[in-house]
Amino acid sequence: MNDAPGDEASPRRRLRPLVLAQLASLALVAALMSLLVWTVARGSPGHGLVAAIERGETPAAPSFDLPVIWNRPGSWPPRARPALADHRVSLEELGGTPVVLNFWASWCIPCKEEAPYLAASAEAHRREVAFLGLDMQDFTSDARRFLSMFDVPYPSVRESGDKTHRAYGLTGVPETYYIDGRGRIVGHATGAVSREELERNVARLLAGGAR
16 A cells, blocks of 8 residues: 655755755854855954953953853852843943853864863863853854753853954964953963863962962
């Protein structure tokens, strides 16, 4: 007995949304890679910032004001938590608090490698340092799944454009900036951070940024 025509078409109809979602994700990654290559080629506004950090200087961290997609203030110092009241975070609102600013995305494999270290360090230095994730070039739903998977204990904001990551001179994700209570960048790491590197930079951040 032959199957009804609808029986054969049904699996294809069920697979179509999954295939389309996968294609959309691949297109997003390709677009981001093209954007980053183009940014480097034309000279990012943050190129001078990164060069200054490499020279051992402590330049002012570029400001931002971005919407919160993951509101987990438990590891933050109490004085920093009011910054989340309007579901947005600006760097100025965190003045007086050392900040570890981590640029990441859910599709980024090195971001998955470092996520447990960032989560553990945020807990270890709770009430001393405000860890803040900045999700970029990502789907909000994917970003929240990532944050839930790794049980991230600190807030994340999201940028849909490129203003902030260009201001910071990013060439990819992940990248991490260590910002002291005066809003000066005292450290910068490209790529996934190791547990040792992260703790060393946090200790220096808490010591006032001394090299």
